[in-house]
Amino acid sequence: MSIPEQYSFSRYLEAKKSVDDRAINLRVWNTLQRALPMAAAQSPLRVLEVGCGTGASLQRLFDWGLLQFADYTALDISRQNIAEAGDQISAWALQSGCRLRTTPDKSELWIVRDEPSELRLHLRLEAIDLSDFIAREQNAHRQGAAGWDFLFAHAFLDLIDLPNLLPSLLQLLRPNGLFYFTINFDGATLFEPTIDPELDELVQRLYHRTMDERLVNGHPSGDSRAGRKLFALLKGAGAPILAAGASDWVVFAGPNGYPGDEAYFLHFIIHTIHQALAGRPELDIRKFEDWVAQRHEQIERQELVYIAHQLDFVGKVGAIET
Numbered sequence: 001m002s003i004p005e006q007y008s009f010s011r012y013l014e015a016k017k018s019v020d021d022r023a024i025n026l027r028v029w030n031t032l033q034r035a036l037p038m039a040a041a042q043s044p045l046r047v048l049e050v051g052c053g054t055g056a057s058l059q060r061l062f063d064w065g066l067l068q069f070a071d072y073t074a075l076d077i078s079r080q081n082i083a084e085a086g087d088q089i090s091a092w093a094l095q096s097g098c099r100l101r102t103t104p105d106k107s108e109l110w111i112v113r114d115e116p117s118e119l120r121l122h123l124r125l126e127a128i129d130l131s132d133f134i135a136r137e138q139n140a141h142r143q144g145a146a147g148w149d150f151l152f153a154h155a156f157l158d159l160i161d162l163p164n165l166l167p168s169l170l171q172l173l174r175p176n177g178l179f180y181f182t183i184n185f186d187g188a189t190l191f192e193p194t195i196d197p198e199l200d201e202l203v204q205r206l207y208h209r210t211m212d213e214r215l216v217n218g219h220p221s222g223d224s225r226a227g228r229k230l231f232a233l234l235k236g237a238g239a240p241i242l243a244a245g246a247s248d249w250v251v252f253a254g255p256n257g258y259p260g261d262e263a264y265f266l267h268f269i270i271h272t273i274h275q276a277l278a279g280r281p282e283l284d285i286r287k288f289e290d291w292v293a294q295r296h297e298q299i300e301r302q303e304l305v306y307i308a309h310q311l312d313f314v315g316k317v318g319a320i321e322t
């Protein structure tokens with residue numbers, strides 16, 4: 001591919017899917033699979049996904065056989081992502097041999113399949129900020145609404161004010177409800193081959209600082225070490241971890257080049273760093289622009305290797321049976 005002139009976040013999320021497929025920690029996944037309660041068509045699992053983007057991770061939960069019967073709510077702050085999630089999940093359902101019914105705006109979907117394996121999914125998609133959703137749910141709980149069975153966040157918790165939001169987010173689960181938090185960034189962005197060791201290191205450090213300094217509506221929103229901090233934050237919130245492990249992104253070109261649309265994924269990552277650091281006084285503009293151009297060229301030559309360190313967690317709120 002040639003270096004993109006324009007960037008699309010939804011294409012990035014789609015391109016990220018195959019990178020995530022390789023990264024998901026299978027020991028954590030298997031622990032979750034064993035811990036999930038049985039569900040049936042008449043008693044579906046009540047699932048809440050926060051920061052769902054365009055719905056790629058929901059598809060994985062069904063394609064890999066984790067979920068079969070679910071009453072699923074997925075939220076994202078972006079209206080555009082939610083609209084695209086309606087389209088993408090509709091297309092996925094039809095390709096997967098399911099029958100599909102939707103509201104005209106695709107904010108609610110009913111997806112049904114009998115063969116080769118039964119699937120019943122009632123999905124509600126909502127464009128809402130997580131804090132607003134939590135406040136509304138807390139109100140509903142006070143009126144007696146039941147908690148969720150399963151809480152899922154993928155490539156999301158490193159973007160929010162975790163110390164403030166995590167306890168109230170976990171309180172939305174019913175007692176013994178399960179959480180599954182995947183692809184939580186944890187402080188390492190590595191590119192090979194080296195361009196200039198000092199500049200490479202400075203770019204990484206400053207890029208991580210932009211994550212730590214990110215403000216949304218005046219509130220801190222993001223942490224470049226969210227992964228490791230989750231150990232203490234989950235413990236403090238009374239949410240024991242059943243399993244945790246690395247889910248690093250490792251992107252490289254094999255004999256047939258980069259898989260799928262992963263060259264685009266890499267260009268998007270370099271573009272994101274470029275945008276995040278443009279104008280930083282610590283960087284020599286000319287040297288940084290040259291660094292960005294060289295990284296894009298390395299992708300074109302299928303030379304660039306990218307590794308990002310991340311962690312996955314599964315756990316249960318309340319007491320764990322021994």
Ligand SMILES: C[S@@+](CC[C@H](N)C(=O)[O-])C[C@H]1O[C@@H](n2cnc3c(N)ncnc32)[C@H](O)[C@@H]1O
Pocket residue numbers: 013050051052053054055056057075076077078081128129130131153154155156159160
């Ligand atoms: C890196 S993307 C991951 C999307 C999706 N989970 C995936 O991996 O394909 C993070 C998503 O979180 C959403 N987001 C960021 N802040 C949010 C907030 N405060 N409330 C709800 N969604 C938010 C963004 O719009 C974006 O779609």
